[in-house]
Amino acid sequence: MDNTSHIELSESALANNFQYIRERLAPGARLSHVVKGNAYGHGIDPFVPLAHKLGADHFSVFDVHEAEQVLKALSEPVDIIIMGMVAQEQLEWVIQKNIGYFVFDSKRLEQSVLLAKKLKKKAKVHIELETGMNRSGFEMENWPQISRFLIENAAYLDLQGLCTHFAGAESIANHLRVRQQIKNFRKGRALFKNANLKPKWSHAACSAAFLRFPKTHFDLVRIGILQYGFWPNMETYISIAGLEENPVDPLQRVINWKSRVMNVKKVHKGEYIGYGTSYLATQEMTVASVPVGYSHGFSRSLSNSGRALVRGMRVGVVGVVNMNVMMLDVSHLDHVEIGDEVVLIGRQGDQEISVSSFSEYSDQMNYELLTRLPLDIKRRVKTI
Incomplete structure (x- = not known):
């Protein structure tokens, strides 16, 4: 039996948004599709296969449960990064499944080595650098120590990525802070390069940074809200697409x-x-x-x-x-x-x-309203 409402996902809208994003992606950079928060409320189960059909082959999630959902939703292997929670008892499964994951504390790094030895399989780690967000990541004074640890344990650790996250790239009020973060991240990249450590990907940009700071595309970008047809905020829309004489929103709501x-x-x-x-x-x-x-x-x-x-x-x-x-x-x-x-x-x-219109009448953001849509509302795909 269906719920009292249902959600439709538009394949044509998603194809439009992918094209918009890919046209603006720096040459050589890879696109990671962020599907945390149940694919921003769209539903991992229907959204991931639909995105994969349209060419998506790399996904970013927040935790192990979401990574497992992505694997179950697809019949073909894809690259996955877990950006947040990996409990100690889950780490062995993550390594065994060849899933990449953020590392932002020494204990997780040490445990990764122990499990990689046990499994005789390299752990795919993405080293997160603290550049000014002050949420998670290795502090700057610890970067040399971390680089030495990676070199000493190169037989067990596959340095997949060097990464960080910006503290509000969507707002001009945060631009000085974000620019300092970019400088700090470049310092980290230089330090690791000088130590002869070459991550497969350097990545920092979310949707807002992807649009407002093109030099942050590096080797990979993590696109969330934009792919679903929403701007990070009205300020971003105005700065990118809304200043034309007759502005037309290039995105379509999925x-x-x-x-x-x-x-x-x-x-x-x-x-x-x-x-x-x-x-x-x-x-x-x-x-x-x-x-x-x-x-x-x-x-x-x-x-x-x-x-x-x-x-x-x-x-x-x-x-x-x-x-x-x-x-x-x-x-x-x-x-x-x-x-x-x-x-x-x-x-x-x-x-x-639009979801944006809800914020005109309440205190909710696009992100909040979307991710609060209950899991048991039926999601259907409307194909082209």
Whole structure:
């Protein structure tokens, strides 16, 4: 049985976004598709095979569980990097499966050597350098020590990557900080090069850095939000594509979130709608109930402010968003019926509801709303 809503992934939109990204990728650099957070809410199971069909052969995830999901979703081997959590008891499996992983502390590095000896198989490590994010990574004063350790244990460690992460490349307010991080990362690359250590890939750029700092493409870029058809923030869009006389968004949203009208009823002037007294009908109204609420990822903060599409028209949420239900004001539409399609994210006719629009009515970011979409909502692929 399906959930009360479903998600469609558009193959044509994803193909468009891949083309946009590949046209801007530095010559010789490789593209890693970031699918953490259940592929930013799109679903690892449907998204990874779809991306692979369109030429994706390298994926980045946050943890071991996501790496396992990527492997299960594909019948062919691909390169995978785990950027975050690898528990000690999971490390042997990771090495055995030829999966690369970030190393940002000495204990993980030492444990990698011990397990590589046991398995008689090199561990594919990506050494993360702390350049100013102050989240994870080896501190600058420890870089010489780490380089010596890598040389001494070269028989057990395959230096797949040298990497870092920027602290907010999407915002001009962070540019001085990011530029200093770039300088620090270049110092790290030079130190490892002088030690005759040659990582297969140097990588630092996320979607925002990929767009705003092209010199950070190095050998590999890690693209997340951009491939799904969303800009890291409005500032990035304006700086890249929005300054033209007639700006046209070159990206297309891959995700479409849809439900159906559950009930239609009349509400008289002077009556309250839904829980409490947050919305008072100031005229005769027609209200449609939709079986989607905050338990499905439609935030309660969108009460009396969210938007949806019904019969090709934009309609507003009225009353408090419930756990499982929201109400829409469809007074200005003709003949709304039970079963009519409701678009929560995506296009209907000439109208579109983007995830970005949600942030206009709530405190949620693109990333937050997408990754909060429940796992049990059915994801379907709409092929070209």
